[in-house]
Amino acid sequence: DAKTTQPTSMDCAEGRAANLPCNHSTISGNEYVYWYRQIHSQGPQYIIHGLKNNETNEMASLIITEDRKSSTLILPHATLRDTAVYYCIVRQTFSGNTPLVFGKGTRLSVIA
Amino acid sequence: NAGVTQTPKFRILKIGQSMTLQCAQDMNHNYMYWYRQDPGMGLKLIYYSVGAGITDKGEVPNGYNVSRSTTEDFPLRLELAAPSQTSVYFCASSYSRGATAYEQYFGPGTRLTVT
Numbered sequence: 001d002a003k004t005t006q007p008t009s010m011d012c013a014e015g016r017a018a019n020l021p022c023n024h025s026t027i028s029g030n031e032y033v034y035w036y037r038q039i040h041s042q043g044p045q046y047i048i049h050g051l052k053n054n055e056t057n058e059m060a061s062l063i064i065t066e067d068r069k070s071s072t073l074i075l076p077h078a079t080l081r082d083t084a085v086y087y088c089i090v091r092q093t094f095s096g097n098t099p100l101v102f103g104k105g106t107r108l109s110v111i112a
Numbered sequence: 113n114a115g116v117t118q119t120p121k122f123r124i125l126k127i128g129q130s131m132t133l134q135c136a137q138d139m140n141h142n143y144m145y146w147y148r149q150d151p152g153m154g155l156k157l158i159y160y161s162v163g164a165g166i167t168d169k170g171e172v173p174n175g176y177n178v179s180r181s182t183t184e185d186f187p188l189r190l191e192l193a194a195p196s197q198t199s200v201y202f203c204a205s206s207y208s209r210g211a212t213a214y215e216q217y218f219g220p221g222t223r224l225t226v227t
Contacts, residue, residue, distance in 0.1 A: 034215070043116075043202050043218030044155065087154065100216060102147075102154030 003027065004088045009107040012082075018075040020106050022088030025069045030092050033064060034100070035073045037084040044087065044102075047073065078110045113138050116219035118203050124225045125193040133188040133222050135203030143206040144186040145216065146170075146178065148199040155202060161186055162208075193226045200224070 005023040012018040024033060034049040048055055048062045050071075055062045061074040075082055087105040119134045137144065142163050147155040147170075157170030161180040175197060177189040186205075190197060200223050204216040 041200075041221070043204070043221055044216075046215035046217070049215065100155070100157075102149075102156075104152075104154055 003090045003101070004103055006086075006088055006103065006106045008104070009109070011109050011111055012075075012078045014080060014110055014112050015077055018078040018082065018108060018110070020073040020075075020086050020088075020108065021070065022073070023070045024088070024090050027068050027090050031090045032092070033062065033068075033071050034089040034091055035060070035062065036087045036089065036100070036102075037082075038087070038105070039081075039084040047086075078108075080110050080112060082108065083110045084108060115139065116203055116205055116217050118201075118219040118222050120222060121220070122223045124227065125190075127193060127195065127226060129193050130189070130191045131193070133190070133201055133203075133224075135186045135188065135219060136184050137186075137203075137205040137217070138184065139205060139207070139217065140183065141205035141217075142183070142208045143216075144180065145204040145206075146176070146186070146188045147202045147204065148172065148197075149202060149221075150199050158188065158201075190224075195226050198224060198226045 032049050032051050035047040036044040038044045048060050050062045064071045085105040085107050087102050116137045145160045146158040149155045156172050159178040161167045164180050164183050167178050200221045202221045203219040206216045207214045
């Protein structure tokens with residue numbers, strides 16, 4: 001079973017920031033938080049990951065609470081092309097044979 | 113780089129038929145994976161490989177077989193297809209350095225229907 005809890009769906013106005021929450025209250029010290037997204041009918045796409053510090057890349061920012069029990073993925077200026085299902089996953093990075101456990105994710109709809 | 117490629121994109125099988133789903137990557141990744149995704153659900157791991165000649169079962173391996181004779185290719189074999197194998201199949205690969213494996217890159221998927 002997935003170790004994360006996410007809202008089923010969210011809406012966001014185009015051009016505004018999309019903030020996607022994730023709860024992972026049972027996360028252990030050596031587990032990272034990963035975010036992937038899946039645009040309709042395509043393969044999942046890696047977005048970002050982090051351990052305990054906030055992270056930013058060209059796609060998004062990841063804010064992890066100090067107790068690491070929750071995190072928020074931020075898409076700073078959402079576009080229609082960001083409409084997708086977003087998956088929050090916890091995983092031990094150092095073990096390649098640890099699969100990505102995908103839950104049902106959050107369906108983000110960006111509205112014009 | 114083409115990344116991860118999968119063939120075919122679509123396939124319809126009759127019950128009891130067999131087929132091989134092809135997956136190839138040109139990123140020199142050690143790790144490769146096969147997932148299936150049923151409608152409205154998340155992905156489930158079928159098999160994975162940590163390098164040529166080495167494979168292992170994932171969460172839902174029954175009814176499937178894999179082989180990894182080269183770094184680039186990781187075919188998935190379905191024997192005696194059943195309606196329960198109707199799904200979208202995704203192949204993925206990832207880079208590893210020592211024991212650390214990084215983010216996975218996914219192919220476009222193969223949509224399989226068994227009737």
